[in-house]
Amino acid sequence: MAVTISDVARAAGVSKGAVSYALNGQAGVSEETRQRILGAAKELGWRPSLRARSLSSSKAYALGLVVARNPRLLGTDPFFPSFIAGIETTLADRGYSLVLTVAAKHGAEEASYRRLVHEGRVDGVILSDVRTDDPRIALLLELGLPAVTLNRPTAASPFPAVCMDDTEGISSAVQHLVDLGHTRIAHVGGTQHYIHGLSRRTAWANTLKRNGLEPDLFIEADFGAQQGTEATARLLQLDRKPTAIVYANDIMATAGLSYLHQQGLRVPADVSITGYDNTEYAQYLNPALTSIGSDPLLWGSTAAQVLLNQLEGKHDGQDIILPEPQLIVRGSTAEPPA
Amino acid sequence: MAVTISDVARAAGVSKGAVSYALNGQAGVSEETRQRILGAAKELGWRPSLRARSLSSSKAYALGLVVARNPRLLGTDPFFPSFIAGIETTLADRGYSLVLTVAAKHGAEEASYRRLVHEGRVDGVILSDVRTDDPRIALLLELGLPAVTLNRPTAASPFPAVCMDDTEGISSAVQHLVDLGHTRIAHVGGTQHYIHGLSRRTAWANTLKRNGLEPDLFIEADFGAQQGTEATARLLQLDRKPTAIVYANDIMATAGLSYLHQQGLRVPADVSITGYDNTEYAQYLNPALTSIGSDPLLWGSTAAQVLLNQLEGKHDGQDIILPEPQLIVRGSTAEPPA
DNA sequence: AGAAAGAACTGAACCGGTTCAGTGAGGGAC
DNA sequence: GTCCCTCACTGAACCGGTTCAGTTCTTTCT
Incomplete structure (x- = not known):
């Protein structure tokens, strides 16, 4: 079968224990012996058995x-x-x-x-x-x-x-919209139960407040397309309709974009939108989606x-x-x- | 530490071997003893050690x-x-x-x-x-x-x-286009080196031939967005421009769609396109993408x-x-x- | 010079299962 | 009654490493 630690020990003229010490760089063997053992191991093509190691060292690697x-x-x-x-x-x-x-x-x-x-x-x-x-x-x-x-x-x-941290990305998206002149900037958030859902919302709210705007246009969704659509629909029914929507991810933004088009609204002429994740397809949407690119x-x-x-x-x-x-x-x- | 096979053996008043046989449903123990052993194991909450098993049975599970x-x-x-x-x-x-x-x-x-x-x-x-x-x-x-x-x-x-098999999906996409009246149906294929790249092309070609059409509008791409765009561009430069493009996957179709729009072409009025995979975002594109949905x-x-x-x-x-x-x-x- | 300390290494136990040869009891055939 | 077979089970070897208690030899300190 495969070559084992005993084979190496025999070849190097030492005990199993010595081979183990040599392999793991532990004390207990002289440098000279260590080299001899490693040499023998290499020559025989020995690869220590992961299974045996796992059993005796109680590690899974x-x-x-x-x-x-x-x-x-x-x-x-x-x-x-x-x-x-x-x-x-x-x-x-x-x-x-x-x-x-x-x-x-x-x-x-x-x-x-x-x-x-x-x-x-x-x-x-x-x-x-x-x-x-x-x-x-x-x-x-x-x-x-x-x-x-x-x-x-x-x-x-x-x-x-x-x-x-997603704060800076979301903040600069919101600031970007404020700078363009938007005052009614909504957020379609992800599940607030997730900390990245919550922190994106917080970043959106804080940035609006810093600009003297009220963070009142918020709807929670679940990061999924379906709820992204529904959230967008609800925003459009409000008296105080948003002129920009910051979505917590690209798929919700994509679904929202589709819905906006269906309703005869033009993006970005009537409504601006942003996503998060910078999915590959984001740049191929019509219009291409402004997004925030993380590095997974x-x-x-x-x-x-x-x-x-x-x-x-x-x-x-x-x-x-x-x-x-x-x-x-x-x-x-x-x-x-x- | 954790309870081992020896503990179970002791509790059931048998040897380690007997416990092993009982556990693995092998012959060598009477039904009565087996039940007693399994009972003892359950009582002690014994879970056989995967590591020990792996070592002795030479399996990784x-x-x-x-x-x-x-x-x-x-x-x-x-x-x-x-x-x-x-x-x-x-x-x-x-x-x-x-x-x-x-x-x-x-x-x-x-x-x-x-x-x-x-x-x-x-x-x-x-x-x-x-x-x-x-x-x-x-x-x-x-x-x-x-x-x-x-x-x-x-x-x-x-x-x-x-x-x-991807044949039927691609075939029905091509047939669908033929039935709509298209005669210049191109295929932007994936890497032909992959069998699913090749088989989609073959299905496209065969269906065209069955309908008396020549499968000459083919360009190989790599299943990626970038090459999807390039392939689309090359198709548009041909004398015999396609009126429909069957892409080998959704991302290439999406990139192609984006490029067609940029060129001032309307989809589907000027060019019809289809994808493959039925990605979730496909239905949210503008227009929604005709695609082929597999079940991964x-x-x-x-x-x-x-x-x-x-x-x-x-x-x-x-x-x-x-x-x-x-x-x-x-x-x-x-x-x-x- | 003698005691103590340390370095280098061995041998065996151990991790927790599987598996095989061997043992003893019981049953059936002649 | 004897022989043989089967069944149920035991004990020990084994998988291939790690680790610890010893052993031997060398070095250092007083």
Whole structure:
């Protein structure tokens, strides 16, 4: 079969233990012997068995990601594929793997984390889609599972966070609209239960207030196309109709755009709109969508790095702040109608 | 620490071996004893250690998926997230996990498969994005790694395939256009190197021939927006300009639509277009995009099932044929200009 | 010079399962 | 009554690493 540690030990004329020490860079072997052992290992083409290692060291050499989304809607979101790719760029280098779980139903999420722990599949998890008072924080603590969170949770969390603040992006979108002369700027927010839903709304509101405008045109939706349409419809029924709508993501903006067209409104002549995510198709919409472009790839690779460092006791516990997503102005924003 | 097989054996008054037999439903214990053992296990809350099992049984209890895509473009594709969710629905039920790998660079793909095998991370892999004469078939054979392929490869493959034929969808799109009166129907294809790129082109060509039309308006692109735009531009420069364009996916169609608008052409009044995938945003384009809707979720869950059955020796080797994706007619197709 | 400390390495236990050879009891055939 | 077979189960080896308690030899300190 495959070559084992015993083969290497025999070839190098030492004991199994010595080989283990040499491999892991631990004390207990002289530099000379270490080289001889590593030489023999190389010659024999030895790769230590991950399974044996896992068993004796109680480590999985893998990280987990639990995605709690309706599978049918998952394809909508441009975030995850890139984010996962980012995680992978880090893991591949470090000999770790990613175990991915999709929790469709609500109760399935907690069960997924429990299963990952009980089966010892992973050494830690990356917590995305953090919610206000996220119950998973307590769950992970109970399970004793190390983690890193995307953005700092509102609930007290002992885990390091990797933050990509959406404030600046949203603020500059709103400011951009104010500068164009808009005074009735609405926000179609995502689920406020998610901290990124909430923070986008807050950024929108704060920027309006800074400009002496009232942040009263708000409707909560769920980041999905359907509710994006409905929210847009409700805004149009108001007495105080908006001349600009800041959507919390591109898909809602896209659905809103479609609805506005159906109602005979021109974008941006009658209504300006902005999205968030800078989805690839955003630039091909008619008109091209002004959006805010984040960097999920960087977010993923950084989160994985922080978690691995944490596992190795090398992380200082500080949150990592990533560059803020930037506004990308395109054709969907213009001066308000006279 | 956690309760082990020895604890259960002691509690039930039998040996470790007996517990193992009882757990795995093997012969060697009487029904009475089996019940007693299972009872004791339940009482103690015993969960057999995946790691120990993996080591002694040489199995990983996990499947692998290697995605070879440029990470930046990965977010574009609505296929993978849903597909992965489908895989998960099957795996979660069977106690397996999914190990996901993203291979950014070209050489990284082979390395990924090798690593999964050498580290014993997975018991089998799902092969997506199958290419003509796909070199991975030989690689997997060399590595002795079981697999299932999405659609039947052109190269001889001993692996079972789970097929979702794109022929009918494309055919009915072309037929739909012919029925509307179009005679110059172009195809902007995806990479022909992928079997789904090739088969869509073939379906387009065959349907035209069946209707006595010449399939001469073909341009190969790479399934990406940029090349979708360029291909559209080239089609418009031809003497024999198309009045309809069948794109191999939605993102190219979307980019094409944008370009047509820029050129002052109206869709569908001047040019009809169709996509493929039925991305969520397709219905929100202006005009809404006629597309072909596949079912990645079903594809994923079925592929995982077939592979697991295969691993347990329960699969008969037959290919599985899934329902064909269907045409969804929307506003982007109409009669050709007079 | 003698004691103590440290470095280099060995041997065996251990992680928690699976599996196989072996044992003893019970039953059926002749 | 004897032989043989089957069934139910045990004990130990095994998977391939990690880790800890010892052993031996060298160095350092007083």
